[in-house]
Amino acid sequence: MNPRHHLDPATVLGFATSTLAPEMSVVAAAHLEGCAHCREQLRSAERLGGVLLEQQLSPPPEENRQAALREAMLGRLEATPSAGPPTLRRDDVEHGTAGAHDPDRMPAALEPHFGSSYRSLKWRWMAPGVHCIRAPAHPSLIMLKIAPGKCLPMHSHGNSELTQILRGAYDDSLGHFAPGDVADLDSDVEHQPVTTPGVACICVSALDAPLVFSGWFARKLQQVFKL
Incomplete structure (x- = not known):
């Protein structure tokens, strides 16, 4: 599989921060199993999230904090250049995202x-x-x-x-x-x-x-x- 239609950056961010609705998270996870591009975007979102949280030296008021983080992370995600297919990791293989697998097997x-x-x-x-x-x-x-x-x-x-x-x-x-x-x-x-x-x-x-x-x-x- 080589998907041509991917998760929106906001969806990737929501998945990374566990703020997606449970049903949406299930579908996003099913896509991530077979999409190396979106797995790389997810890793970027998780890294950026940690960096941005550490850099919050003067956080805005609580009601604006999540919105500010979201906008900053989305901007960084969209600016991340495409680096081609990422190297598959061990967890990719264990979840059936590399190589052939049983065609009757559900994600x-x-x-x-x-x-x-x-x-x-x-x-x-x-x-x-x-x-x-x-x-x-x-x-x-x-x-x-x-x-x-x-x-x-x-x-x-x-x-x-x-x-x-x-x-x-x-x-x-x-x-x-x-x-x-x-x-x-x-x-x-x-x-x-x-x-x-x-x-x-x-x-x-x-x-x-x-x-x-x-x-x-x-x-x-x-x-x-x-x-």
């Missing part, structure tokens, strides 16, 4: 929520060509299986959506999303994913607010499935 970050095997997944019908599984402990953490060549309803986002592509692929106005890619979206994005022919698209998504659908049928389904 380690998803195993506590969905099990270890794709074959063992028990899908629930959501709409024609769309099935889902909701994580028992986290209702807004959802795995989706979408039939090949399926056009999903046009929608935007109440706040943030983080989606990791596991199998298959889809296209939308933001580009082509294949296995390993992550869609890190906010409320400014309106899109209509269309899955590619041949193989069902399996992805895992985390939402921190309901989706906003434009069609009446999709809005009816939303009331039933709480998306």
Whole structure:
């Protein structure tokens, strides 16, 4: 896997500082397992966080402190030059991010929520060509299986959506999303994913607010499935 779509720097920072919502952290961790670029960004965020905290000689008032740290770290992250693929570390190998692995094996970050095997997944019908599984402990953490060549309803986002592509692929106005890619979206994005022919698209998504659908049928389904 060589992902072309990566985590936003703010998401990397939130993961590094443990300030992401639990559901978002699960999806971010699943992406980090297979993305050397974002693992390097995470290491940079962790290093920068330690340096910036040590340099807080005259910290601002507490209500502004976290915002100031966030802005400073984001600026440093975005200014970090790309140095090419980083060397894989031992923990990368242990987590299955180097070399071949069992294609039926779920990413380690998803195993506590969905099990270890794709074959063992028990899908629930959501709409024609769309099935889902909701994580028992986290209702807004959802795995989706979408039939090949399926056009999903046009929608935007109440706040943030983080989606990791596991199998298959889809296209939308933001580009082509294949296995390993992550869609890190906010409320400014309106899109209509269309899955590619041949193989069902399996992805895992985390939402921190309901989706906003434009069609009446999709809005009816939303009331039933709480998306």
